[in-house]
Amino acid sequence: MTEARPFSTEELEDRLRAIGAERYHIHHPFHHLLHGGQLNRGQVQAWALNRYYYQACIPAKDASLLARLPTPELRREWRRRLVDHDGDGVHPGGVERWLRLTDGLGLDRDYVTSLRGLLPATRFAVDAYVRFVRERSVLEAVASSLTEMFSPNIISERVSGMLRNYDFVTAETLAYFTPRLSQAPQDVAFALDYVKREARMRAEQEQVLAALRFKCDLLWVQLDALHFAYVAPGLPPPGAFRPEAVP
Numbered sequence: 001m002t003e004a005r006p007f008s009t010e011e012l013e014d015r016l017r018a019i020g021a022e023r024y025h026i027h028h029p030f031h032h033l034l035h036g037g038q039l040n041r042g043q044v045q046a047w048a049l050n051r052y053y054y055q056a057c058i059p060a061k062d063a064s065l066l067a068r069l070p071t072p073e074l075r076r077e078w079r080r081r082l083v084d085h086d087g088d089g090v091h092p093g094g095v096e097r098w099l100r101l102t103d104g105l106g107l108d109r110d111y112v113t114s115l116r117g118l119l120p121a122t123r124f125a126v127d128a129y130v131r132f133v134r135e136r137s138v139l140e141a142v143a144s145s146l147t148e149m150f151s152p153n154i155i156s157e158r159v160s161g162m163l164r165n166y167d168f169v170t171a172e173t174l175a176y177f178t179p180r181l182s183q184a185p186q187d188v189a190f191a192l193d194y195v196k197r198e199a200r201m202r203a204e205q206e207q208v209l210a211a212l213r214f215k216c217d218l219l220w221v222q223l224d225a226l227h228f229a230y231v232a233p234g235l236p237p238p239g240a241f242r243p244e245a246v247p
């Protein structure tokens, strides 16, 4: 059996973009409710509290990838991501800025960082991402970050919608997102270039596409879980955050 023809780099990029167009969480009903102003404060708190775990684990997944990168150039690039998320000791990074967001929504920091209120599905999805990056090839690990190709759009929609629609949300609360609008395109330019350069065989290109589908799925299921627990039917699992019982 002969191996299928490899995609050209343009075709590969088109196929990556088609995955985002179909599967990115910008299409999730929970995202529409969130930016459309149709959630109450408790439901927005539940989103922020769960999403904290994603933010907190991003540096762990980037550190595990950094350790496996073979050249100083690649490591330097990936180290920048760690600084973006962890800060440099003077300027706060993304994790600290996310906690300012949860502060702004009235959540207790110790409660948020204790992860006591986390939905089990959030934990499973985020842990699967960290594990994927640790265990799969460097190529697949880099490719799994490519959902950031689509994040500036969802961030713009979310921030403008939330500021317009919720009186309990301020620009300072959502300040987390401002640097992401320039950091994400920089991250993507590098990662996209890397996968186009390194994935030359069709089988490798299929792995890249599968990694992006996997990542879209894990973002999607996090919103599925929030929707099930806090919107409809509204059944938070035992021990999970309950808006009315915030300590």
Ligand SMILES: O=C(O)c1cc(C(=O)O)c2c(n1)C(=O)C(=O)c1cc(C(=O)O)[nH]c1-2
Residues within 6 Å of the ligand: 058, 094, 144, 145, 146, 147, 148, 150, 151, 154, 155, 180, 219
């Ligand atoms: O607001 C969003 O919807 C969104 C999406 C994504 C993404 O697509 O993975 C990231 C972020 N935000 C984000 O803030 C962030 O730091 C980030 C890092 C990564 C990654 O996979 O390395 N994705 C994302």
